[in-house]
Amino acid sequence: MNIKITPGPLKGCIHSISSKSHAHRLMIAASLCADFCQVSISDMNEDLEATENCLSQLNDLFPVFNCNESGSTLRFMLPLSMALKDKAVFLGAGRLPERPISPLKEEMESHGCTFTKGTDSPQNSTGNTQQIFTVTGRLKGGVYNLPGNVSSQYITGLLFALPLLKENSTINITSNLESSSYVMLTLEVLKLFGIIIEVYKAPQVQDEPLYSFIIKGNQQYISPGKVSAEGDWSNAAFFIVADALSCLAHNVSTPSVTCLHLNPDSAQGDKEILSFVETVRKTRHSNEKLVFDVSDVPDLVPVLAVLAASRQGTTEIINAGRLRIKESDRLATVYEMISHLGGNITELPEGLVIHGTGKLKGGWVNGHNDHRIVMAAAIASILCTEPVIIQGTEAVNKSYPKFFQDFAHLGGKYNVL
Ligand SMILES: O=C(O)C1=C[C@@H](OP(=O)(O)O)[C@@H](O)[C@H](O)C1
Numbered sequence: 131m132n133i134k135i136t137p138g139p140l141k142g143c144i145h146s147i148s149s150k151s152h153a154h155r156l157m158i159a160a161s162l163c164a165d166f167c168q169v170s171i172s173d174m175n176e177d178l179e180a181t182e183n184c185l186s187q188l189n190d191l192f193p194v195f196n197c198n199e200s201g202s203t204l205r206f207m208l209p210l211s212m213a214l215k216d217k218a219v220f221l222g223a224g225r226l227p228e229r230p231i232s233p234l235k236e237e238m239e240s241h242g243c244t245f246t247k248g249t250d251s252p253q254n255s256t257g258n259t260q261q262i263f264t265v266t267g268r269l270k271g272g273v274y275n276l277p278g279n280v281s282s283q284y285i286t287g288l289l290f291a292l293p294l295l296k297e298n299s300t301i302n303i304t305s306n307l308e309s310s311s312y313v314m315l316t317l318e319v320l321k322l323f324g325i326i327i328e329v330y331k332a333p334q335v336q337d338e339p340l341y342s343f344i345i346k347g348n349q350q351y352i353s354p355g356k357v358s359a360e361g362d363w364s365n366a367a368f369f370i371v372a373d374a375l376s377c378l379a380h381n382v383s384t385p386s387v388t389c390l391h392l393n394p395d396s397a398q399g400d401k402e403i404l405s406f407v408e409t410v411r412k413t414r415h416s417n418e419k420l421v422f423d424v425s426d427v428p429d430l431v432p433v434l435a436v437l438a439a440s441r442q443g444t445t446e447i448i449n450a451g452r453l454r455i456k457e458s459d460r461l462a463t464v465y466e467m468i469s470h471l472g473g474n475i476t477e478l479p480e481g482l483v484i485h486g487t488g489k490l491k492g493g494w495v496n497g498h499n500d501h502r503i504v505m506a507a508a509i510a511s512i513l514c515t516e517p518v519i520i521q522g523t524e525a526v527n528k529s530y531p532k533f534f535q536d537f538a539h540l541g542g543k544y545n546v547l
């Protein structure tokens with residue numbers, strides 16, 4: 131679907147949707163409990179449906195896990211299923227089959243699993259959905275060594291799986307842990323379900339700690355009864371930036387857009403958007419160069435680039451290499467989005483430099499089947515003087531199916547082309 135947005139500020143109040151990251155984790159932990167556990171999630175999306183569908187396969191002798199386009203689902207289910215099953219087929223769609231699984235794959239191979247690429251069940255590969263691999267064998271405990279800068283999702287997957295094995299295990303993170311708050315969110319959920327993990331931080335050069343996780347085997351997930359997924363800071367970030375841009379458009383300092391049900395004490399790293407917005411507000415009238423390190427908050431980058439375009443001066447986004455392996459190559463697609471809207475942006479191997487002027491013009495944006503590009507482009511329209519046409523808006527179904535409903539509720543004007 132393509133839509134055309136007529137630029138204008140947003141105003142009003144919305145209820146934040148459930149955090150996708152928190153909900154994935156609660157659903158997985160709940161499904162591993164012997165006793166009933168009720169998980170409340172206010173809004174489902176395609177990624178959470180993929181996890182729900184995979185979890186429903188865990189009772190099958192020979193499960194087929196269709197992870198659709200969800201990196202989290204694949205990387206969480208992979209070690210978990212091999213802790214419980216002898217054989218599993220993994221399917222994926224969109225860019226998922228190309229997104230990396232190494233070196234988790236090699237670590238699993240040296241702990242009892244065999245990966246076979248290809249199609250031993252060709253009936254599973256239909257339309258956009260492809261068979262990624264079949265895995266056989268049982269995961270064994272022991273020492274796992276993983277770098278911290280490819281995907282934290284590998285670590286989360288192992289943290290869910292290893293407590294279920296009969297052996298004890300250790301996960302050593304061999305380089306600086308990026309997206310670390312996602313691992314902390316996993317530990318928080320595991321603790322809630324009675325799983326004990328010891329965390330060690332050893333100092334390294336440049337004060338970045340190296341983590342080790344010590345995991346006893348033979349643990350059991352214990353149901354806490356009822357749990358609710360908290361509000362999603364990652365998706366609220368779009369409307370938090372919309373608030374900043376709308377205030378700028380009206381030249382007012384009172385909030386224009388309010389997002390309800392966000393936990394200020396959340397373990398979600400993306401609540402960092404508040405401090406990025408605050409820094410931009412404070413430096414609105416100077417053209418001092420800003421540097422935003424996004425190693426812990428990769429999902430904020432598309433909307434952060436829009437925020438950067440709203441100020442006068444240069445903003446550099448650093449430590450963003452992992453953005454290239456998301457639903458799109460997000461450094462390339464953010465570059466394209468801002469350029470097509472008339473902004474001045476430079477793409478670096480591991481970052482972006484935005485030369486902000488406070489305004490964008492408008493124009494045509496290809497969503498590249500990436501929900502965060504579509505949503506960032508919609509928010510960028512607030513800064514534009516001419517309409518914004520976004521191609522492929524259905525990509526929002528991956529994390530925020532009612533994004534455009536909320537956008538309209540706040541006064542956003544669009545029509546479907
Ligand atoms: O664990 C999670 O819920 C996530 C971890 C992050 O991925 P990486 O650790 O691969 O950066 C993030 O980008 C993704 O959207 C969700």
Ligand SMILES: C=C(OP(=O)(O)O)C(=O)O
Binds near residue numbers: 200
């Ligand atoms: C990268 C994302 O998710 P995943 O890695 O789970 O596909 C995302 O939601 O932006």
